[in-house]
Amino acid sequence: MSADVGLRERKKVRTRRALVEAAIRLFDEKGYERTTVDEIAAAAEVSPRTFFTYFGSKEDVLFLQAEDRLDQLVEAVAGRGPCEPLGELLLRLYDLLVQGVDDDDELDIALSTARARLLLSEPALRARGMTLMFNQQPRVAEALQRAYPDQLDLISAAAVVGGFWGATGVAGLVAQQRGDSPEEILAAGRRAIEVIVRGVGPWASPRD
Amino acid sequence: MSADVGLRERKKVRTRRALVEAAIRLFDEKGYERTTVDEIAAAAEVSPRTFFTYFGSKEDVLFLQAEDRLDQLVEAVAGRGPCEPLGELLLRLYDLLVQGVDDDDELDIALSTARARLLLSEPALRARGMTLMFNQQPRVAEALQRAYPDQLDLISAAAVVGGFWGATGVAGLVAQQRGDSPEEILAAGRRAIEVIVRGVGPWASPRD
DNA sequence: ATGAAAAGTTTCAAGGTCTGCAGATTTACA
DNA sequence: TGTAAATCTGCAGACCTTGAAACTTTTCAT
Numbered sequence: 001m002s003a004d005v006g007l008r009e010r011k012k013v014r015t016r017r018a019l020v021e022a023a024i025r026l027f028d029e030k031g032y033e034r035t036t037v038d039e040i041a042a043a044a045e046v047s048p049r050t051f052f053t054y055f056g057s058k059e060d061v062l063f064l065q066a067e068d069r070l071d072q073l074v075e076a077v078a079g080r081g082p083c084e085p086l087g088e089l090l091l092r093l094y095d096l097l098v099q100g101v102d103d104d105d106e107l108d109i110a111l112s113t114a115r116a117r118l119l120l121s122e123p124a125l126r127a128r129g130m131t132l133m134f135n136q137q138p139r140v141a142e143a144l145q146r147a148y149p150d151q152l153d154l155i156s157a158a159a160v161v162g163g164f165w166g167a168t169g170v171a172g173l174v175a176q177q178r179g180d181s182p183e184e185i186l187a188a189g190r191r192a193i194e195v196i197v198r199g200v201g202p203w204a205s206p207r208d
Numbered sequence: 209m210s211a212d213v214g215l216r217e218r219k220k221v222r223t224r225r226a227l228v229e230a231a232i233r234l235f236d237e238k239g240y241e242r243t244t245v246d247e248i249a250a251a252a253e254v255s256p257r258t259f260f261t262y263f264g265s266k267e268d269v270l271f272l273q274a275e276d277r278l279d280q281l282v283e284a285v286a287g288r289g290p291c292e293p294l295g296e297l298l299l300r301l302y303d304l305l306v307q308g309v310d311d312d313d314e315l316d317i318a319l320s321t322a323r324a325r326l327l328l329s330e331p332a333l334r335a336r337g338m339t340l341m342f343n344q345q346p347r348v349a350e351a352l353q354r355a356y357p358d359q360l361d362l363i364s365a366a367a368v369v370g371g372f373w374g375a376t377g378v379a380g381l382v383a384q385q386r387g388d389s390p391e392e393i394l395a396a397g398r399r400a401i402e403v404i405v406r407g408v409g410p411w412a413s414p415r416d
Numbered sequence: 417a418t419g420a421a422a423a424g425t426t427t428c429a430a431g432g433t434c435t436g437c438a439g440a441t442t443t444a445c446a
Numbered sequence: 447t448g449t450a451a452a453t454c455t456g457c458a459g460a461c462c463t464t465g466a467a468a469c470t471t472t473t474c475a476t
Contacts (some may be wrong), residue, residue, distance in 0.1 A: 006445055008452070036432065047455050052434065087409045088379060123343075131335040136379045138385055157373040159384040159400035160408050166374020167367040168343045174366040177346055192367035199407015200368050201295045214422070216472055244461065255426050256439095260463065 016054050016064070021111060023061040028114045032122040059128040062115055062119040067130070072096060072135045077143040086148060087197035090164050094193055097168075098186055120176060130169070134190075137161050167192040224262050226252040229319060231269040233249045234331070236322045238331040265334040270323055274337070280304060285351040294356060295405035298372050302401055305376075306394055328384060338377065346370050368404075375400040 008066035026035040037058050041048040044142065055061045076096055080089050119125050136156065145157035171192035176187045230251035234243040245266050249256040263269045284304055288297050290394050346366065353365035360368065379400035383393045 006444075011443090012453085037434090038432090049435095051458075052456060053454080056434090058433070081358055085409070090408070093230050095352070127342075130308070130339060134335075134338060134377070134381070135331075135372050141382055143376065154382060154386070155379050155396045155399050158379040159403035160335070160395075162378025162400065163320040163371035163375035163404050163408075164376070167371035170349065170373070171363050171366040172372025173342070173370075174346050174362060178362070187226070188363045188366070188368075192370065195364050195367035196371050197407055197409040199405055199409065200298070200371075201223050201405040201407065214473075220474090245463090246461085257427075257464090258425060261424080264463095394437085415471070 015046060015050070019046070019051060019054055020061055020064055024111050024114050024118070027062075027118050027122070027138065032118065032125060034076060051194075062125060063129065063132055065130050070133075070139065071098070071104075073140055074143045077147050080147050086160065088192050089147075090197060091190070093164070093167060094189060096189065098189065100128075127197060133165060137165060163196050164193065167196045169185070210365050211213055221256070221281065223252065223254060227254070227259060228269055228272060230327070232319050232322050235270075235326050240326065240333060249366065265344070267333060269334055271337065271340055274301075274340050275344075277305070278347065281348055282351045285348060285355050290354050295401075297355075298368075298401050298405065299398070301372070302376060302397060306397065312351070341373060345373060372401065375404045 019040060023035070023040045026043060027041055029035075033150060037051050038048045040058075040061070041051045044051075073096065076093055077089065119129055141154065141158040141161045145152050145154050145163055148157070169190040171188040172185050174186035177208075180188065209394065229250060231248045237243075245405055246256045247261050248269070252259075259269075273276070281301060281304060285297065310344045327337055341389070349369045351367040352369055353360050353362050355376055376392075376397040379382060379396040380393050383396035386394065
């Protein structure tokens with residue numbers, strides 16, 4: 001239960017970090033596909049075989065914090081305000097999702113933005129991220145159902161979570177594809193949440 | 209512009225079909241991961257190299273009709289009823305999506321259900337299908353925006369499409385993971401659409 | 417029909433990801 | 447200090463995927 005500060009643990013952390021940094025740097029320099037696992041391992045000064053004891057695949061090296069991020073999300077859902085409407089919770093979740101890694105016990109800012117850039121530009125990485133998220137949605141749905149037990153059953157909660165995720169994702173994709181700036185992409189995601197919250201049935205004229 | 213009924217074309221169709229059938233049969237028998245491309249090619253009596261002239265990857269052999277399906281979707285959106293509310297269109301789209309391949313100029317029923325089973329059970333295939341769909345969502349969003357030009361801008365349309373897709377997908381996933389029957393999974397998707405249509409903001413008590 | 421052009425298939429070689437295994441190395445701890 | 451445990455490495459191999467060149471089949475004009 002303690003922090004495990006033995007030499008062994010410290011080395012492991014250092015190696016993992018070296019691999020991630022080397023990978024992001026090389027991906028950024030030469031592109032994801034033109035970078036090999038062997039090169040990443042060489043840059044981190046470990047054997048290629050060791051790379052795969054730290055990460056299950058070449059793609060996974062960029063998704064180190066994905067699970068932590070999901071945990072954060074689940075936590076935020078569980079700790080919703082006593083009377084917080086569902087819509088406001090969703091906006092809070094969105095801000096949580098798009099905000100950078102503020103805990104600096106992980107990779108520093110430069111790496112983090114490079115990572116974000118890569119996730120948008122490299123199709124293989126975007127696909128991987130989406131799949132990871134999708135597979136974790138049931139966890140979030142369960143948390144949401146627990147947070148609003150009187151209003152949501154499990155399937156409704158899943159619909160809300162999936163709708164949130166799909167709407168922001170596709171809105172962001174469209175915004176990106178038409179050349180919007182990063183800020184505009186974020187704004188598109190927020191608009192998407194408004195659409196989801198309002199619903200598409202009793203369709204009033206667009207607000208703005 | 210004609211049907212191209214030369215011997216060459218007929219052979220190509222036959223080979224493609226043989227590859228798809230062999231792949232589905234083998235995947236079903238031995239599982240996706242334990243089936244190699246070489247085995248599929250051998251079963252279809254072509255060289256392994258030829259497999260890759262027909263399909264870009266091992267996964268793609270199961271997504272032959274994916275693009276046609278998307279075209280169908282875009283068409284359905286474009287040809288919406290004159291005053292059809294958005295919510296009803298979405299339900300129609302869902303029925304279109306989940307209905308089997310009724311045109312029997314393609315694979316027969318047994319293969320089609322095996323394919324559906326595989327898409328649900330094999331994570332790699334599920335991920336691939338999701339990614340394919342995701343990447344095509346902007347096309348659907350554009351069609352939707354054109355169909356409702358007064359009510360939707362492009363980002364809102366993207367939000368609706370993405371919300372539809374994500375909600376049905378995650379609801380289906382949750383239903384599947386808790387062991388629901390295929391019919392129940394479909395029903396979960398329909399409930400998800402209701403949630404999206406109604407919106408999560410002015411949350412009344414669940415309808416039923 | 418015939419022969420050349422076009423299209424499709426096969427063979428071969430190679431690069432890359434990922435896994436299992438055995439042995440070497442390093443760390444932990446009594 | 448020596449033994450046990452954890453970790454790293456090297457190696458062999460399976461598999462996916464691609465490029466190029468040779469080979470076969472189909473098409474089509476003459």
